[in-house]
Amino acid sequence: MQPLTPAGLTELKLKANDVRQGIIRALLAAGSGHSAGPLDMSDVFTALYGYLMRHDPAKPDWPQRDRLILSCGHIAPVRYSAMANFGYFPLDELLTLRKFGTRLQGHPERVRLPAVETTSGPLGEGLAQAVGMALGAKMDGKDFRLWVVTSDAEHQCGLHWEAVLTGAKFALDNVTAIVDRNFIQIDGSTEDVMPLEPLVEKYRAFNWEVFECDGNDIAAFIETAARATQTVGKPQVIVAHTVPGKGVSYMEGDYTWHGKAPNAQQAEEALRELTAARERIASDG
Amino acid sequence: MASGTNVFDDAARAMHLVDYLGAELKQIPTRNGFGEGVIEAGSRDRNVLGICADLSESTRFEGFKKAHPGQYVELGVSEQMLVAMAGGLAAVGKIPWIASYAMFNPGRSWEQVRTIMALNETNVKIAGAHAGVSVGPDGATHQAIEDIAIMRVIPHMTVVVPCDAVQTKKATLALSAAWGPAYLRFGREKSAVVTTGETPFEIGKAQTFREGRDVAIVACGILVYNALLAADRLAREAGIECAVVNNHTVKPMDEAAIVDAARACGAIVTVEEHQKHAGMGSRVAEILAQRLPVPIEMVGVDDTFGQSGDPAELIEFYGMGVASIEAAVRRAHRRKKPPLRL
Numbered sequence: 034m035q036p037l038t039p040a041g042l043t044e045l046k047l048k049a050n051d052v053r054q055g056i057i058r059a060l061l062a063a064g065s066g067h068s069a070g071p072l073d074m075s076d077v078f079t080a081l082y083g084y085l086m087r088h089d090p091a092k093p094d095w096p097q098r099d100r101l102i103l104s105c106g107h108i109a110p111v112r113y114s115a116m117a118n119f120g121y122f123p124l125d126e127l128l129t130l131r132k133f134g135t136r137l138q139g140h141p142e143r144v145r146l147p148a149v150e151t152t153s154g155p156l157g158e159g160l161a162q163a164v165g166m167a168l169g170a171k172m173d174g175k176d177f178r179l180w181v182v183t184s185d186a187e188h189q190c191g192l193h194w195e196a197v198l199t200g201a202k203f204a205l206d207n208v209t210a211i212v213d214r215n216f217i218q219i220d221g222s223t224e225d226v227m228p229l230e231p232l233v234e235k236y237r238a239f240n241w242e243v244f245e246c247d248g249n250d251i252a253a254f255i256e257t258a259a260r261a262t263q264t265v266g267k268p269q270v271i272v273a274h275t276v277p278g279k280g281v282s283y284m285e286g287d288y289t290w291h292g293k294a295p296n297a298q299q300a301e302e303a304l305r306e307l308t309a310a311r312e313r314i315a316s317d318g
Numbered sequence: 319m320a321s322g323t324n325v326f327d328d329a330a331r332a333m334h335l336v337d338y339l340g341a342e343l344k345q346i347p348t349r350n351g352f353g354e355g356v357i358e359a360g361s362r363d364r365n366v367l368g369i370c371a372d373l374s375e376s377t378r379f380e381g382f383k384k385a386h387p388g389q390y391v392e393l394g395v396s397e398q399m400l401v402a403m404a405g406g407l408a409a410v411g412k413i414p415w416i417a418s419y420a421m422f423n424p425g426r427s428w429e430q431v432r433t434i435m436a437l438n439e440t441n442v443k444i445a446g447a448h449a450g451v452s453v454g455p456d457g458a459t460h461q462a463i464e465d466i467a468i469m470r471v472i473p474h475m476t477v478v479v480p481c482d483a484v485q486t487k488k489a490t491l492a493l494s495a496a497w498g499p500a501y502l503r504f505g506r507e508k509s510a511v512v513t514t515g516e517t518p519f520e521i522g523k524a525q526t527f528r529e530g531r532d533v534a535i536v537a538c539g540i541l542v543y544n545a546l547l548a549a550d551r552l553a554r555e556a557g558i559e560c561a562v563v564n565n566h567t568v569k570p571m572d573e574a575a576i577v578d579a580a581r582a583c584g585a586i587v588t589v590e591e592h593q594k595h596a597g598m599g600s601r602v603a604e605i606l607a608q609r610l611p612v613p614i615e616m617v618g619v620d621d622t623f624g625q626s627g628d629p630a631e632l633i634e635f636y637g638m639g640v641a642s643i644e645a646a647v648r649r650a651h652r653r654k655k656p657p658l659r660l
Contacts, residue, residue: 152438162406165409166409169407169410170410
């Protein structure tokens, strides 16, 4: 991995801003969908596509590619926007989100858009599939990595913890899971709906190597992920602390934005804020 | 067939069946056929994996584990994981066979089966063991009698219910070689072996095991043998000549064979170790209602749960014994339209 230069970091911050703007445009065009999660994971997805992952947008089926498994399929807009912004398909296609005939289904389908790796939406299933891919890679001596993005609320699913057990059993150090720890879910705070804390200790008790960082700080996330992937003999999890709706002031921290899309006026306001933020990044780094 | 000059022997001979009316039929559990088949599949293709959820002996995975230790994965009691992880393995080129009791997989794992195997189109094969009430003493919690229904309703899924151990082995090999998500259903108890190594087997192709013009019995699984016995008794005691169709592939069903049987006989009896609701027989009824309506009688479990007991005793009690099939044939025969009189 090349060292991250200040110029490279600025480039990534600009990309993350582009990803957020793509999310808002896609959600506005769709008229429905999830806002808070995609916005708060924009920095992580930018770090993955723009720096951490071994991939080639021109060769989505490249056998040696790292696989990015999006377990919480409802935040698909961030994945689609990141893919478009990193060259997998034209930016305009984002405006087909959730529309009839689109490759950008409301929840991602691999058969329609191969580079999404799995079909997701029903929660708690991504890590389990990644564990299967990781074991298959080990069996065949392949060195690609499985990056798995999970929501915090899907840690309420039993299957996710079956996958955590299994990852530890097979010492799958080629798996790096990321928890979008934004503390919100449809019905409110995760800690009110069904408490997850102490989450870090839970993973440690399951024999995973655990890391924590600010999931909205690209440099911190990259530094943490780079350390995590040095781990030998254990799967790793990065608990990425994020602010739901990050980047759009009126959405930040408000769980009611979990599952709805902005209207025209709200989208305009969001894009104005993001454009201003982009100018600041370009001038200040 | 040992001997015979009548037309019924021709079908049996063409299918290379054993003399199923003879006294000494081999009794082998269908699960043993899976166990043998999956070992051979694993030798033919090293990408074939065996994945189990703490039931390696009873699902007959033990031989595979010994023969192919590098291709065997033990997951413990986690049936949803079984499906999801197999989906991941298939995504990187493996051909996983996942085995548990049918009640738990697909019983517990249905949404994963739908999303990860079928919607996501992965090459995962489910071995559903201990299906039917013939599991016996374990009782209703372990008796899968709804599994055909929940699997046949899923797009892209292949569903196969072989009639004996020899056919189960062939089905295991055929499904291993055919790309796509699939469900193979089999049972625990010893059951009569009526087919031989020479009996043909093709996914999606129903087989006529006995010819007859009065009523067609369309059966799957171990009850095909009961259907053959019932047909013989009806011929001898009532002069009713039944065709017997081994309808081993519930999905995609051999529609042409079903319509042909209905046209030839004018009445159908379906026989399965499953709920009458939404099972193999219901699919037969769906096809015939749309293409060639004829009287249909169904043999199966009638909207109730099983219980502990001796397997044979339970088959009788829940209306799937030879006498029950005979009675259903007589009802169907009575309901046939009389010939036109001018």
